[in-house]
Amino acid sequence: xxxxxxxxxxxxxxxxxxxxxxxxxxxxxxxxxxxxxxxxxxxxxxxxxxxxxxxxxxxxxxxxxxxxxxxxxxxxxxxxxxxxxxxxxxxxxxxxxxxxxxxxxxxxxxxxxxxxxxxxxxxxxxxxxxxxxxxxxxxxxxxxxxxxxxxxxxxxxxxxxxxxxxxxxxxxxxxxxxxxxxxxxxxxxxxxxxxxxxxxxxxxxxxxxxxxxxxxxxxxxxxxxxxxxxxxxxxxxxxxxxxxxxxxxxxxxxxxxxxxxxxxxxxxxxxxxxxxxxxxxxxxxxxxxxxxxxxxxxxxxxxxxxxxxxxxxxxxxxxxxxxxxxxxxxxxxxxxxxxxxxxxxxxxxxxxxxxxxxxxxxxxxxxxxxxxxxxxxxxxxxxxxxxxxxxxxxxxxxxxxxxxxxxxxxxxxxxxxxxxxxxxxxxxxxxxxxxxxxxxxxxxxxxxxxxxxxxxxxxxxxxxxxxxxxxxxxxxxxxxxxxxxxxxxxxxxxxxxxxxxxxxxxxxxxxxxxxxxxxxxxxxxxxxxxxxxxxxxxxxxxxxxxxxxxxxxxxxxxxxxxxx
Amino acid sequence: xxxxxxxxxxxxxxxxxxxxxxxxxxxxxxxxxxxxxxxxxxxxxxxxxxxxxxxxxxxxxxxxxxxxxxxxxxxxxxxxxxxxxxxxxxxxxxxxxxxxxxxxxxxxxxxxxxxxxxxxxxxxxxxxxxxxxxxxxxxxxxxxxxxxxxxxxxxxxxxxxxxxxxxxxxxxxxxxxxxxxxxxxxxxxxxxxxxxxxxxxxxxxxxxxxxxxxxxxxxxxxxxxxxxxxxxxxxxxxxxxxxxxxxxxxxxxxxxx
Numbered sequence: 001x002x003x004x005x006x007x008x009x010x011x012x013x014x015x016x017x018x019x020x021x022x023x024x025x026x027x028x029x030x031x032x033x034x035x036x037x038x039x040x041x042x043x044x045x046x047x048x049x050x051x052x053x054x055x056x057x058x059x060x061x062x063x064x065x066x067x068x069x070x071x072x073x074x075x076x077x078x079x080x081x082x083x084x085x086x087x088x089x090x091x092x093x094x095x096x097x098x099x100x101x102x103x104x105x106x107x108x109x110x111x112x113x114x115x116x117x118x119x120x121x122x123x124x125x126x127x128x129x130x131x132x133x134x135x136x137x138x139x140x141x142x143x144x145x146x147x148x149x150x151x152x153x154x155x156x157x158x159x160x161x162x163x164x165x166x167x168x169x170x171x172x173x174x175x176x177x178x179x180x181x182x183x184x185x186x187x188x189x190x191x192x193x194x195x196x197x198x199x200x201x202x203x204x205x206x207x208x209x210x211x212x213x214x215x216x217x218x219x220x221x222x223x224x225x226x227x228x229x230x231x232x233x234x235x236x237x238x239x240x241x242x243x244x245x246x247x248x249x250x251x252x253x254x255x256x257x258x259x260x261x262x263x264x265x266x267x268x269x270x271x272x273x274x275x276x277x278x279x280x281x282x283x284x285x286x287x288x289x290x291x292x293x294x295x296x297x298x299x300x301x302x303x304x305x306x307x308x309x310x311x312x313x314x315x316x317x318x319x320x321x322x323x324x325x326x327x328x329x330x331x332x333x334x335x336x337x338x339x340x341x342x343x344x345x346x347x348x349x350x351x352x353x354x355x356x357x358x359x360x361x362x363x364x365x366x367x368x369x370x371x372x373x374x375x376x377x378x379x380x381x382x383x384x385x386x387x388x389x390x391x392x393x394x395x396x397x398x399x400x401x402x403x404x405x406x407x408x409x410x411x412x413x414x415x416x417x418x419x420x421x422x423x424x425x426x427x428x429x430x431x432x433x434x435x436x437x438x439x440x441x442x443x444x445x446x447x448x449x450x451x452x453x454x455x456x457x458x459x460x461x462x463x464x465x466x467x468x469x470x471x472x473x474x475x476x477x478x479x480x481x482x483x484x485x486x487x488x489x490x491x492x493x494x495x496x497x498x499x500x501x502x503x504x505x506x507x508x509x510x511x512x513x514x515x516x517x518x519x520x521x522x523x524x525x526x527x528x529x530x531x532x533x534x535x536x537x538x539x540x541x542x543x544x545x546x547x548x549x550x551x552x553x554x555x556x557x558x559x560x561x562x563x564x
Numbered sequence: 565x566x567x568x569x570x571x572x573x574x575x576x577x578x579x580x581x582x583x584x585x586x587x588x589x590x591x592x593x594x595x596x597x598x599x600x601x602x603x604x605x606x607x608x609x610x611x612x613x614x615x616x617x618x619x620x621x622x623x624x625x626x627x628x629x630x631x632x633x634x635x636x637x638x639x640x641x642x643x644x645x646x647x648x649x650x651x652x653x654x655x656x657x658x659x660x661x662x663x664x665x666x667x668x669x670x671x672x673x674x675x676x677x678x679x680x681x682x683x684x685x686x687x688x689x690x691x692x693x694x695x696x697x698x699x700x701x702x703x704x705x706x707x708x709x710x711x712x713x714x715x716x717x718x719x720x721x722x723x724x725x726x727x728x729x730x731x732x733x734x735x736x737x738x739x740x741x742x743x744x745x746x747x748x749x750x751x752x753x754x755x756x757x758x759x760x761x762x763x764x765x766x767x768x769x770x771x772x773x774x775x776x777x778x779x780x781x782x783x784x785x786x787x788x789x790x791x792x793x794x795x796x797x798x799x800x801x802x803x804x805x806x807x808x809x810x811x812x813x814x815x816x817x818x819x820x821x
Contacts, residue, residue: 083777
């Protein structure tokens with residue numbers, strides 16, 4: 001008998017009409033690594049919660065079908081019992097902390113204490129898992145003081161210490177920076193070799209393709225397919241389900257290079273599979289020939305930053321001696337956490353005041369203006385939408401900003417409608433923002449700033465929690481606003497997204513700008529990327545593995561091949 | 565993270581003492597003068613607390629507390645010294661203000677009581693880690709839910725205070741004026757409350773899931789990482805306090821006779 005058997009699983013949340021899970025049916029053998037993909041609201045998280053019995057025991061609602069883990073029926077076993085066999089790790093690292101323990105050691109021990117495991121055994125398991133996740137050095141730190149990546153590792157350690165047979169990971173890296181994600185993926189990769197059965201929901205298809213034995217494709221609560229990564233990503237209808245296959249598959253599809261020439265074409269899904277087929281790829285490709293932006297072009301300057309210095313305390317400077325001119329090309333600010341990116345944009349927004357140096361906006365020093373006075377000119381969308389949403393209707397929320405900066409009610413309504421349409425949320429006007437999911441709340445937050453018609457739009461990590469469709473909407477917002485003369489400046493961790501939608505890239509490390517220019521050149525300055533601990537976009541890495549000499553940033557660049 | 569607990573992390577006789585011994589101390593120190601009924605017993609308890617505070621190396625932390633309590637005690641002296649119903653005997657006068665003996669005596673008792681309680685609590689609060697207290701309570705049979713409630717307050721409130729600053733920035737960014745006169749600032753406060761409450765509610769829901777999957781609801785008897793049994797020092801300390809307590813009862817009886 002398989003370790004996991006899901007039979008015609010159906011579930012509906014209370015007070016809703018649509019099934020959140022509709023006839024899910026698959027089996028998993030012990031030690032397999034299963035990926036779960038689908039756009040937001042496809043039912044992925046609900047499925048994860050069904051695995052630990054939270055659906056239906058905690059959420060109630062209508063439940064049908066069966067889910068067996070090692071012979072136990074998840075719907076009928078108490079969560080407190082099931083949690084010994086199935087562990088769950090989810091997105092937000094901080095909300096997974098018990099909130100009652102003062103040190104990492106005690107946090108990891110918490111679950112074991114609840115289960116009444118003998119003390120000696122607890123200490124052994126905690127020590128083992130601290131070492132396994134490389135967090136032994138933080139054992140006496142307060143878990144709330146750690147970074148996102150570190151906290152997520154504490155969460156995983158806490159679950160692994162309970163020694164479950166199955167671990168369910170629900171987008172464990174979606175709220176982490178690239179270094180944090182990398183830390184977590186390393187752990188996940190190590191798990192693959194321990195014989196534990198893993199179920200992972202993830203939007204990073206390149207990673208899933210690398211790890212998974214099988215992938216479950218879901219859409220609107222239904223199971224569309226359950227097959228090998230090669231089979232799943234070679235499908236022609238993925239667009240319909242809001243899935244973008246790994247860049248490796250997209251490239252192979254564009255060039256029509258497949259692994260097998262049967263009816264059922266299988267395209268490569270990982271870099272190593274591509275390298276195996278290297279012979280089939282064209283010997284030479286030229287890549288992108290036109291630059292969208294040239295650094296030396298004389299353009300109207302919007303921001304002129306002169307000798308900026310800033311520190312939260314007098315001892316340690318976060319921004320040192322920074323001079324920078326910003327004009328209207330869409331600009332991405334990249335770098336690791338702690339590089340000073342958020343501090344810099346907060347200075348531009350006037351939320352922080354420089355220790356020394358000046359920031360000129362259209363030739364005028366911003367230091368004399370209050371944040372509220374600057375609001376109409378410089379818009380700033382925070383990383384976490386819940387920090388700003390306070391109205392109970394989406395429309396009201398979006399109108400707050402325009403009303404604050406002195407627009408009439410009619411005008412504010414008109415602008416709010418326009419902004420909601422731009423972020424694709426028009427049909428949610430009357431909803432309560434708190435009934436929406438995180439990606440939608442993020443769109444509401446963006447709309448609420450766009451509606452003020454600022455000349456500058458600053459976005460802090462807009463792609464977090466967005467699926468492929470959300471990313472495309474974001475991309476179109478950036479394009480449209482730039483065309484309308486708005487300067488878009490975004491802090492981003494997603495290099496593929498930067499390569500696709502931005503012209504200028506500024507790399508920051510330790511409070512300094514270490515590289516700045518058109519993306520076509522910055523993404524090929526490997527030294528500064530390494531220094532900032534960043535990676536090239538997937539496409540650039542792929543084409544390098546194939547020994548192509550030109551500049552490749554997106555799959556579209558392959559299509560330039562005929563234009564020479 | 566900034567802690568809201570007043571606990572001073574150091575290794576002293578007092579921090580090693582069991583939390584129940586210190587709780588017992590609070591009770592005894594407060595009731596001895598009440599039972600004994602003499603001002604001298606206040607002196608005894610205050611002296612005892614001072615000795616413990618010095619031994620526990622927490623004098624620096626206690627001084628501001630005392631300074632704060634003096635503002636309250638002073639008010640009590642003014643009110644009772646001037647206006648107590650039983651005032652008859654004039655003690656002294658400062659310009660138009662006439663102070664009476666009865667009121668001042670009453671105020672002295674109240675003042676000493678406040679000071680006594682404050683110091684006894686300081687001995688406990690400044691030398692007991694909240695987590696240890698919770699552990700001790702749970703081992704003594706309190707439910708883990710009750711324990712969780714206490715300890716989560718110490719973790720979650722500082723976290724909420726951190727969120728508050730971000731929320732303020734987010735609202736200012738959308739043109740909410742937070743600088744200016746009192747009216748402007750009061751009005752600016754409202755949009756801050758609901759994101760704080762709402763995001764805490766969202767966090768709470770997720771945290772509930774986190775607790776469930778860590779077996780918080782398990783029927784098993786919980787394991788404790790440390791046994792907090794009463795040590796020899798605790799027993800001696802509590803015996804000494806009991807003797808003082810009995811002493812004060814005898815004192816009271818003999819003064820009656």
